[in-house]
Amino acid sequence: MxxxxxxxxxxxxxxxxxxxxxxxxxxxxxxxxxxxxxPSLLLLATFAIYPLLSSLWLSLHRRHIFARAGExxxxxxxxxxxxxxxxxxxLGNGLIFSLSTVVLQLVLGVATALLLSQAFRGxxxxxxxxxxxxxxxxVVAVLVWKWMLNDLYxxxxxxxxxxxxxxxxxxxLASPSLAMATVVGINVWMxxxxxxxxxxxxxxxxxxxxxxxxxxxxxGPLQRFWYVTLPQLRSTILIVVLIRGIWMFxxxxxxxxxxxxxxxxxxxxxxxxxxxxxxxxYQLGSGAAVATLIFLILAVGGAFYLxxxxxxxxx
Amino acid sequence: MDRRTVPQxxxxxxxxxxxxxxxxxxxxWMLSSSLMPYDELFGRRLRLLPTAPTLGHYADLLERTRFxxxxxxxxxxxxxxxxxxxxxxTLAGYGLTRFRFPGKRAISGAVLFTYMFPPIxxxxxxxxxxxxxxxxxxxxxxxxxxxxxxxxxxxxxxAIFFRAIPxxxxxxxxxxxxxxxxALWRVILPVAAPGLVAIAVFVFVLSWNxxxxxxxxxxxxxxxxxxxxxxxxxxxxxxxxxxIMAGGVLITVPVMLGFMxxxxxxxxxLGAGAVKE
Numbered sequence: 090m091x092x093x094x095x096x097x098x099x100x101x102x103x104x105x106x107x108x109x110x111x112x113x114x115x116x117x118x119x120x121x122x123x124x125x126x127x128p129s130l131l132l133l134a135t136f137a138i139y140p141l142l143s144s145l146w147l148s149l150h151r152r153h154i155f156a157r158a159g160e161x162x163x164x165x166x167x168x169x170x171x172x173x174x175x176x177x178x179x180l181g182n183g184l185i186f187s188l189s190t191v192v193l194q195l196v197l198g199v200a201t202a203l204l205l206s207q208a209f210r211g212x213x214x215x216x217x218x219x220x221x222x223x224x225x226x227x228v229v230a231v232l233v234w235k236w237m238l239n240d241l242y243x244x245x246x247x248x249x250x251x252x253x254x255x256x257x258x259x260x261x262l263a264s265p266s267l268a269m270a271t272v273v274g275i276n277v278w279m280x281x282x283x284x285x286x287x288x289x290x291x292x293x294x295x296x297x298x299x300x301x302x303x304x305x306x307x308x309g310p311l312q313r314f315w316y317v318t319l320p321q322l323r324s325t326i327l328i329v330v331l332i333r334g335i336w337m338f339x340x341x342x343x344x345x346x347x348x349x350x351x352x353x354x355x356x357x358x359x360x361x362x363x364x365x366x367x368x369x370x371y372q373l374g375s376g377a378a379v380a381t382l383i384f385l386i387l388a389v390g391g392a393f394y395l396x397x398x399x400x401x402x403x404x
Numbered sequence: 405m406d407r408r409t410v411p412q413x414x415x416x417x418x419x420x421x422x423x424x425x426x427x428x429x430x431x432x433w434m435l436s437s438s439l440m441p442y443d444e445l446f447g448r449r450l451r452l453l454p455t456a457p458t459l460g461h462y463a464d465l466l467e468r469t470r471f472x473x474x475x476x477x478x479x480x481x482x483x484x485x486x487x488x489x490x491x492x493x494t495l496a497g498y499g500l501t502r503f504r505f506p507g508k509r510a511i512s513g514a515v516l517f518t519y520m521f522p523p524i525x526x527x528x529x530x531x532x533x534x535x536x537x538x539x540x541x542x543x544x545x546x547x548x549x550x551x552x553x554x555x556x557x558x559x560x561x562x563a564i565f566f567r568a569i570p571x572x573x574x575x576x577x578x579x580x581x582x583x584x585x586x587a588l589w590r591v592i593l594p595v596a597a598p599g600l601v602a603i604a605v606f607v608f609v610l611s612w613n614x615x616x617x618x619x620x621x622x623x624x625x626x627x628x629x630x631x632x633x634x635x636x637x638x639x640x641x642x643x644x645x646x647x648i649m650a651g652g653v654l655i656t657v658p659v660m661l662g663f664m665x666x667x668x669x670x671x672x673x674l675g676a677g678a679v680k681e
Binding site: 121132138217251360 | 419426433437495506511514522527532584616652655667
């Protein structure tokens, strides 16, 4: 990270007393360095930091999407939201959605990594293929699954009927009791390779001698997994779970495209609610308030998780 | 490695085949559906492959829908975003790894932090901002949004790539009389090129795949990009799944080609969330 430049390059005034020379050199170096980073910083400031602050500000206003300015209402938007059952159900849906997708991704991701760490012919190819779901654009993945799960012509229902497993088509997305499970399933399919990649990469760093030793001590495959592999993967898994948790909680497109929050709001999560408030009901302030709450929940949850992580590392 | 017994081998084979089927079937199904004539698509009989394959859906897509327009818009936006992000990220990666300056730590921290922003949190004020300056329904405006969205990742990867290039190279070039920028342009860039190509591909794919920002910023039909445009095909009175599947294939092809190009860096980039996040 820290690169030392300038000491033997002959930049900077040579004849100055040494201390001043290093100082000026240091300052020049800093200035040049900043200059290189400046365009990116400006972009980030204008299009990331400013929107963040502006979102917080916007959440304190009542503002119609077509209005030129809003009216300051203090924390009214938040009060209204917290009294609204829609908010609480969206929060609940979001928690169910992110927890279940993360857990299932983890199980499937680690299992696949274990499988792909075995030696077999064509392993490289299979490793590439396993990335498919993650690489395919979200829109495409969603549309394919919607087509496959179509109640009249979808291949999944036709297959289930043909094999006699069900008598009538399953309404995967139209039934309020099934929709969330279907949305979770599709998202697990899309995102588990992320965990597979990470776990696989980490597994390659586990020294083979550990397995040899375990084998000599008479450990079977399950025991080797439990006592050798898993402890080694622990920190990777904890971090990956954090990242995926945040991203799933923020997920908009992969839920919206499947159900638009329906049926009967059973798959409406917080990002969808924020979008609907801002661009469906044209209440930018209310939408920004939802978005702000998402951010706060993530910040608190993330800090708490990181703290647990640190304690875990210390003990 | 042949310590496995026959049942073990069979189990392994079965597991591998099941995994491959699980990940690949939907995509093969998309391809197969895109080639099925109407009566086979909507025949209510299980059919895995088209018995009379046709390119009809592809022809319809190009002639009867706005797909070509969406495609053009997507390509322009992704190209603009890629060029913008790669220029900024190159400079930033170089700056971050070659100089010492106060606040460098803070910058790296901030980059990771912005990375964790809920996209919807950025999208709402971004809409307000771009609307004020007349950049909604504007390809350049969307490209700006994509650049800022891709910037943390691009900067971060760029710093990783530049860190791997020994600083002695800069020093040698500058002793030979090259200026800072000269050294960067003529000596360092050629070495960094493969990594930069990888970043370019990731930014391109991020932009190409983006749904949320396009949905919010591009309302005019003539300005829509592929993801929003093709998803809109579902709103038709009778959903033409053949058409949609053909569209899906055509959207996916450039992405797959891009990733094949940068296979070597794929894991690093994907690991950093280069695709779906």
